[in-house]
Amino acid sequence: MEENDFVSIWLEESGNPAIEELTQLNLDVATKTTKALAEKGLSANDLAVSLDINPDEIKRWLMGRHTFSIKIIKEISDTLADYSMKSV
Numbered sequence: 001m002e003e004n005d006f007v008s009i010w011l012e013e014s015g016n017p018a019i020e021e022l023t024q025l026n027l028d029v030a031t032k033t034t035k036a037l038a039e040k041g042l043s044a045n046d047l048a049v050s051l052d053i054n055p056d057e058i059k060r061w062l063m064g065r066h067t068f069s070i071k072i073i074k075e076i077s078d079t080l081a082d083y084s085m086k087s088v
Contacts, residue, residue: 027064033076034062040083050079 037047044062048055060066
């Protein structure tokens with residue numbers, strides 16, 4: 001996240017541990033997703049096409065600017081697993 005990001009500033013001022021934990025979990029998912037895409041030689045656009053989601057939405061997720069839902073985490077996981085099976 002950018003240093004001047006509204007959420008970061010708000011978290012720094014408010015110090016809400018639940019929000020800090022959720023933010024960190026979201027960033028962890030974004031980081032792991034980005035790493036998995038790179039390991040499979042895929043781009044964010046490839047993921048967008050596979051999930052039939054606007055590429056800008058994918059970019060917001062991977063930059064930590066949009067919260068992942070459990071549903072979308074499962075869809076990403078399934079999609080990446082499908083790519084693994086195709087390359088075997």
